[in-house]
Amino acid sequence: MSAKTKIIELNKVSHLYSAGTPFEKEALKDINLSIYQGEFVGIIGHTGSGKSTLMQHFNGLLKPTSGTVLFKGKDIHHEEVNKKTIRQKIGLVFQYPEHQLFEMTIFEDVAFGPKNMGLSEEEIKQRVEESLKIVGIGPELYEKSPFELSGGQKRRVAIAGVVAMQPEVLILDEPTAGLDPRGRDEILAEIQNLHETLGITIILVSHSMEDIARFVDRLIVMHRGDVAFDGTPKEVFLHVKELEQIGLAVPQITYLMHQLKARGFNVPLDVLTIEEAVQVIRSQVGIQK
Amino acid sequence: MLRNITIGQYYPVDSYIHNLDPRVKIMGTFVYIISLFLVPNFIGYGIVLLFLWMLIRISKVPFSYIVRGLKSIIMILIFTLGLNVFLTPGEHVLFQWKFIQVTGEGIYIALFMGVRLILLIMGSSLLTLTTSPIQLTDGIENLLSPFKKIGVPSHEIAMMMTIALRFIPILLEETDKIMKAQMARGADFESGGFIKRAKSLIPILIPLFISAFRRADELALAMEARCYRGGENRTRLKQLAMKKEDYKAIVIIGSLVIALVLLRMV
Numbered sequence: 001m002s003a004k005t006k007i008i009e010l011n012k013v014s015h016l017y018s019a020g021t022p023f024e025k026e027a028l029k030d031i032n033l034s035i036y037q038g039e040f041v042g043i044i045g046h047t048g049s050g051k052s053t054l055m056q057h058f059n060g061l062l063k064p065t066s067g068t069v070l071f072k073g074k075d076i077h078h079e080e081v082n083k084k085t086i087r088q089k090i091g092l093v094f095q096y097p098e099h100q101l102f103e104m105t106i107f108e109d110v111a112f113g114p115k116n117m118g119l120s121e122e123e124i125k126q127r128v129e130e131s132l133k134i135v136g137i138g139p140e141l142y143e144k145s146p147f148e149l150s151g152g153q154k155r156r157v158a159i160a161g162v163v164a165m166q167p168e169v170l171i172l173d174e175p176t177a178g179l180d181p182r183g184r185d186e187i188l189a190e191i192q193n194l195h196e197t198l199g200i201t202i203i204l205v206s207h208s209m210e211d212i213a214r215f216v217d218r219l220i221v222m223h224r225g226d227v228a229f230d231g232t233p234k235e236v237f238l239h240v241k242e243l244e245q246i247g248l249a250v251p252q253i254t255y256l257m258h259q260l261k262a263r264g265f266n267v268p269l270d271v272l273t274i275e276e277a278v279q280v281i282r283s284q285v286g287i288q289k
Numbered sequence: 290m291l292r293n294i295t296i297g298q299y300y301p302v303d304s305y306i307h308n309l310d311p312r313v314k315i316m317g318t319f320v321y322i323i324s325l326f327l328v329p330n331f332i333g334y335g336i337v338l339l340f341l342w343m344l345i346r347i348s349k350v351p352f353s354y355i356v357r358g359l360k361s362i363i364m365i366l367i368f369t370l371g372l373n374v375f376l377t378p379g380e381h382v383l384f385q386w387k388f389i390q391v392t393g394e395g396i397y398i399a400l401f402m403g404v405r406l407i408l409l410i411m412g413s414s415l416l417t418l419t420t421s422p423i424q425l426t427d428g429i430e431n432l433l434s435p436f437k438k439i440g441v442p443s444h445e446i447a448m449m450m451t452i453a454l455r456f457i458p459i460l461l462e463e464t465d466k467i468m469k470a471q472m473a474r475g476a477d478f479e480s481g482g483f484i485k486r487a488k489s490l491i492p493i494l495i496p497l498f499i500s501a502f503r504r505a506d507e508l509a510l511a512m513e514a515r516c517y518r519g520g521e522n523r524t525r526l527k528q529l530a531m532k533k534e535d536y537k538a539i540v541i542i543g544s545l546v547i548a549l550v551l552l553r554m555v
Contacts, residue, residue: 061469084475092473099463100470102495112492116475147499161474 006073007169007201008035008058008090013067015053015225027053029225030067035169035203040195042212042233043205045222046247051205052095054222055171058203059090088117091167095174097158101146106137106157109146113165131163135190152183156190163194170194171203176211188215213237213251213272221248234270253277260284298354300418306348307419310535311428317542318416325405325412327549334404336552340545341412350418358414359407366406373399422454431529444519452508460501467496 015028027050035041035058045051056062057069060076060083068075076086094100103109107128114124132142135156141149146157159175172191176184192215195202206212212219212233219236221229223246229236237243237250240258249255257271257280265284271277306314328334345355359366379394417425430447437443468478471492478489 056469059473061472084477087473088475092470094466094470094473097470099500100467100474100492100496102492112471112476113474116477165475 005037006034007037007071009070009073010034010057011068011070013057013064013069015050015057015062016065017053019065027225028057028064031225031227033220033227033230035201038199038201039218040192040202040216041204042216042219043203043222044207044209044212044219044248045228046207049222049246050225051222052173053225055092055173055203055205058169058171059087059092061087061092084116088113088165089167090169090171091162091165093159093162093170093172093175095177096155097162097175098146098151098154101154101158101161104145105143106132106146106149107142109157110161110164113161117165127164127166128160131160132157134163134194135160136186152179152186155179155183155187159187159190167200169201169203171205173205174207175204176206176208184211191215207248209237209249209251221246233272237272238270298358298414298417299421300350300354301421302349304347304349304419305534306344306415308534309419309538310529310531311420311424312431312529313531313535313538314416314420315425315428315432317538318413320542320546321412322409324546324549325409327546327553328405329553331401331404333549333552334408336548337408337545341408341415344415348415348419350415354418355411355414358410362406362410366403369406370399370403373402423451426451426454427525427527427529442519444523448519456501456504459504460497463500464493464497467493467500 010031010033013028013031013033014026017023017025017027031054043051043054053062057064060069063077069077071086071090074081076083101109103112110128110132111124114127119127129139132139137153137156137160141153146154149157155175159172162170170191175187175191179187188211191202191204194200204212204216216233219229219231219233220227221236221243228242228246229239237254240250240254243250251272253271253274253276254269256277257267257269260267260281261269267280267284271280325337328337345352374391374395375389377392377395377398378390379392381393382390383393383396384391420428426447429450430443433441433443433446472478476489476492478486478493481489
């Protein structure tokens with residue numbers, strides 16, 4: 001599926017907050033990064049590592065202090081480029097997106113994005129229904145107030161609000177924060193579904209290694225405004241020591257593999273999921289018997 | 290975008306003025322403002338200006354920050370100047386058109402008032418620039434505590450001020466986030482006529498109100514969970530205590546007042 005065409009490209013992007021005051025802070029330092037079409041990318045980093053700032057550069061909400069951001073080869077801060085179109089093509093779901101719900105009914109709220117795009121009534125209706133279906137909100141809830149829903153449902157409605165704009169790239173900032181394990185699994189499954197069935201490029205920002213390791217095919221680790229690691233999860237999680245030094249943990253199962261290895265078992269270290277680990281351990285035990 | 294707004298505008302550096310007791314600074318600012326009204330002529334303003342310039346140098350706050358505070362009163366300043374210039378009666382008439390006349394006295398009084406206003410704002414902005422909001426409310430609480438006997442709830446007033454001040458940056462950040470989230474959904478706050486723009490604020494204001502109520506609720510609950518019950522018998526982490534420097538500061542501000550009083554008598 002991924003024919004390796006660059007969809008978003010960052011060239012030497014730096015960002016300074018409050019430049020020229022005593023509160024000046026360099027949030028991004030000279031970042032070079034390419035996101036390819038159809039990828040499922042995870043961005044991970046400690047609080048204050050610059051991941052949220054980076055995310056807001058992808059769709060032009062923040063303008064780099066220096067450097068350029070290209071979408072399909074075009075500078076998104078060029079005068080002739082319509083920011084609205086860019087933001088529609090690159091959908092961004094903020095942390096706790098349910099805090100931005102405001103309409104009287106769920107249907108109206110999801111329709112806000114498509115309406116701003118100037119679509120016809122029919123098209124809007126179709127898109128709203130489609131995206132609510134994707135996130136698992138049934139038609140019986142359409143006319144309810146979004147404030148009557150449970151936390152997990154609210155979040156799904158908010159995500160549908162961005163999905164309804166039919167973006168080519170979908171960026172999600174901590175989409176599972178504050179949800180119970182079931183709500184978390186549901187949301188992650190829906191995101192994966194979006195990736196697989198619609199072929200949308202997904203960028204998932206998170207600090208939960210376990211969440212990310214299972215789904216993404218590429219992992220970018222941010223540290224102090226810089227890209228510390230960039231590779232497949234298996235490659236990245238080999239650097240246990242370095243990751244711990246910058247305040248991140250690898251999935252627990254990876255730790256287990258390291259401990260087994262230390263005790264003399266011949267196990268691979270790049271195991272990321274429980275299912276994989278079960279297989280590895282089974283084969284080990286089988287051989288030793 | 291909203292990061293540029295500085296309310297409370299504390300300028301965090303370490304200086305003699307920053308380290309003064311907030312009570313001294315609050316009372317000092319009061320005395321300074323009163324002394325401005327004692328000034329009889331422009332020589333007096335010269336003395337005050339010199340005094341203020343000295344304080345600003347000691348406080349290590351860049352001069353541009355102090356001047357920035359003047360922006361907010363520019364309309365009042367123009368209004369005051371205008372009224373005084375055009376409406377002061379006097380003998381030296383420079384210009385007359387129907388009932389409007391410009392007199393020499395008018396210009397003198399306008400300048401006099403203008404300088405007073407500018408010095409007033411510059412002096413009081415030095416207080417907020419060198420005192421953190423927490424210190425400020427601590428100082429106010431302490432200064433108000435003698436009035437407790439006549440039923441002034443000084444602790445509650447200070448607590449409300451502290452919470453209100455604490456919530457300003459939180460709500461600004463929240464507004465910024467909601468604006469960005471709605472912009473990501475294609476909202477447009479900048480184009481269109483007055484009504485369209487006012488309408489475009491709804492997607493910001495409703496979530497903002499909801500979140501303000503939610504936060505207030507959460508805070509009240511958290512305070513109750515920790516058995517908060519007002520000012521009675523509470524001790525503080527940072528006790529206010531007068532130091533040698535504070536007494537020096539009182540002497541310095543006192544000498545300004547004395548100098549101005551002497552000037553008035555001469």
